[in-house]
Amino acid sequence: MTGKTRQGRSHVVIIGGGFGGLACARELGNRDVDVTLIDRRNHNLFQPLLYQVATAALSPADIAEPIRRTLGRYRNVKVLLGEVHGVDAASRTVSFDGGRWISYDYLVIATGSEYNYFGHEDWRPLAPGLKTIHEARLLRQRLLLAFEKAERSTDREEQKALLTSVVIGGGPTGVEMAGAISELGQAVLKQDFRQIDASLFRVLLVEAGPKLLAAFPETLTDYAKNTLENMGVQIRLGASVSQISPNAVQIGEKSVRAGCIVWAAGIRPSPAAQWLGLETVARGRIPVDMHLSVVDCPDVYALGDTSQFLDEHGKPVPALAQVAKQQGRYLGRSLLKRMAGEAEVKPFRFHNRGNTAVIGRHAAVFDFGRWQMKGRLAWFLWAVVHVLLLVNFEKRILVSLQWMWRYLTHNIGARLIDENTRNIPATTDIQETLR
Template identity: 45%
Template sequence: MSAIVPHVVIVGGGFGGLWATRALDAAAVRITLIDRCNHHLFQPLLYQVATAGLSSPDIAAPLRHILRKQRNVEIRLAEVADIDAAGKGIVLDDGTRLDFDYLLLASGATHAYFGHDQWAAHAPGLKTLDDALHLRRHLLLAFERAEAEADPAKRAAWLSFAIVGGGPTGVELAGTLAEIARHTLVNEFRNINPSDARVRLIEAGPRVLSSFPEDLSAKACRQLRKLGVEVSTGKAVTDINECGYQLGDEFIAARTVVWAAGVAASPLARSLGVPLDRAGRVLVNPDLSAPGYPNIFIAGDLASVQQDGKPVPGVAPAAKQMGRHVANAIHARLQDRPAPAFAYKDYGNLATIGRMAAIVHFGRLKLSGVLAWWFWLAAHVFFLIGFRNRLIVLLNWTWAYWSYQRGARIILGSDEAGQVRQDRQP
């Protein structure tokens, strides 16, 4: 550890970690950015990869390429196995120890099955590119299996799709899947009618998109039903197995169940030995430092932050703001100044339901339908990293808008393992 140039270790190349790294570009520090993946992922569009609308390179970019001009950064492709908070060091999965002067943990979240981890084998979630490629393969194969199935009951099970969780991810998946069944795949099969597919969105709470105002939530529900999605609220799934799921007193045969109902913080937080909330997130200090460790900061889905009596949402804009704040806090520490408290600025909430259907909430502004969809599209294209990504995504969406076709529908990989070896646009 250099006594002259402080060493900043950043764990996680997502929104929080990457924005903190870039904000320290001009700082007199040495940065080590650690991630188990070699890319930064634009997670808000992950469902588009899962539903064959986009391919992986459209929403992801190599971290080394993004940071190629930032000379104070070294990137490590590794996973953190342990944290020695008191000794100011971390241990990587290969046994290597890295000492730090400042540490930022921004390792994100994983799926939470509320004590039913056995459901994971039958209801995959959507957090990584691997998840998206696995899910895309499964969704496309479901129609292929239904085409080859002679038994009507088994065929109906292959054409039954359930998305558990009525947040933005669940709504976007349900709406897009209904469009695929009713438009994209029309006239492509001989033994089935893809539009007979049953797409059900299940929310245990009283309404979908509960983070939006009630009137926008109601409009989203109407738009979903117009697309052909069955919306079920107020009733929780109580069991999931390879044959289907239990909803109240009814067991529904379904070969595709997608989990979008809950998240839990990365287990890395437990290595700190500090207070955590029920989701495993660190109850951070106002400046986003960990209790008892002023040189360790937490950002993104790993941080539990309250503002005006409400939790700061686990969304990309919040993670970006936290990353920039941590960079400013480190600047302040280097200059022997107190770090300011984190203040989240809410720039609004967006969700797309389907083609030309979305909702937008920004302060007093509430939009739904076509205008909201154009707003959502512009915002997501604008925030993609890299000109190439923006251009390709815009071209793909333009083509999909006019043709209803989805350009990444190639099925690759091992059927049993559900793994995909390649992800190339045809």
């Protein structure tokens, strides 16, 4: 493959079809430039709502869309399904899928992040995170199967274990998942099951640090903790997990049996830095300058979770969807200016739209920096923001209507169990389980 796909036109290669990569591709769409976007998945995914897929509130199709459909109206954008294995900055080529390669004039790395198991990769199939549809479906499967097994059990201790869910990590994802599991259990156990003692149902939220939502102000973290406890969630602060087995978690010196274990304890960037042979910062992030350019790599740019960008105060911007989206838009416009020969391009500046986490029905927190919001109004604003961040108008309408219906009826979504994976053990690899 060649770098110039048409006579005299530059070729931009974008690795990753998440918030940042799609935003950049859209800015370059239908312009005098050729664009190739490479992703190992054929769909873009709104990860902030994956916890609702895992707790049967939404279906995967509500928050995902094929990348080809998203970018289909841009005739100068080509999409390739493949997994990148390396980048040669000297020859300006990207290698992927068994020896295939593509050359570029400008390279944009927007490969996101994955969950960090801190050296315990054997825990990954036992305690899935919430980064892919596969993981969300697997967690939903385990939650619903645990309820079904508890229904047919005559042993009280076994029922208690099956009706226990452990969420590891007290950040936004952990808080949201703990609240959603609590609401799911309380909504369906008394209504739909006949043999289960609903008082045995419990959700444990385990955080190694001294407080939940560490990046939020104290008033909001206290509100989140109190709200979760009022919902019945048991919170263990300053507690570390030392071992995970198929049906139990070692928390400190105590082993807790559980029907479902969820990992939300931290993320790490993709291995993109290794492709370039770069020294990384902040546990593997690629350092970039004020224009999102990778240091010492001409015409290579990185954005989103995989990069380390310092704001005007010298602080790294957070790993949020809004950051990646703003960086993608900026970089697309910046590249067009560079191709047009403009010498001066303004540096990227992050405009904070607020950091948020939902706790449960009528309960959320919003941190805007100088001021904060919590409670019902924050919950409503959270819903509006997340709907607007969805990829297109159709998804916004679908999700809005489903949320409205479930709000009015208190009804939970389709709680479907795939009979083909019903008896697969928890130690089976996630990808194999859902293949």
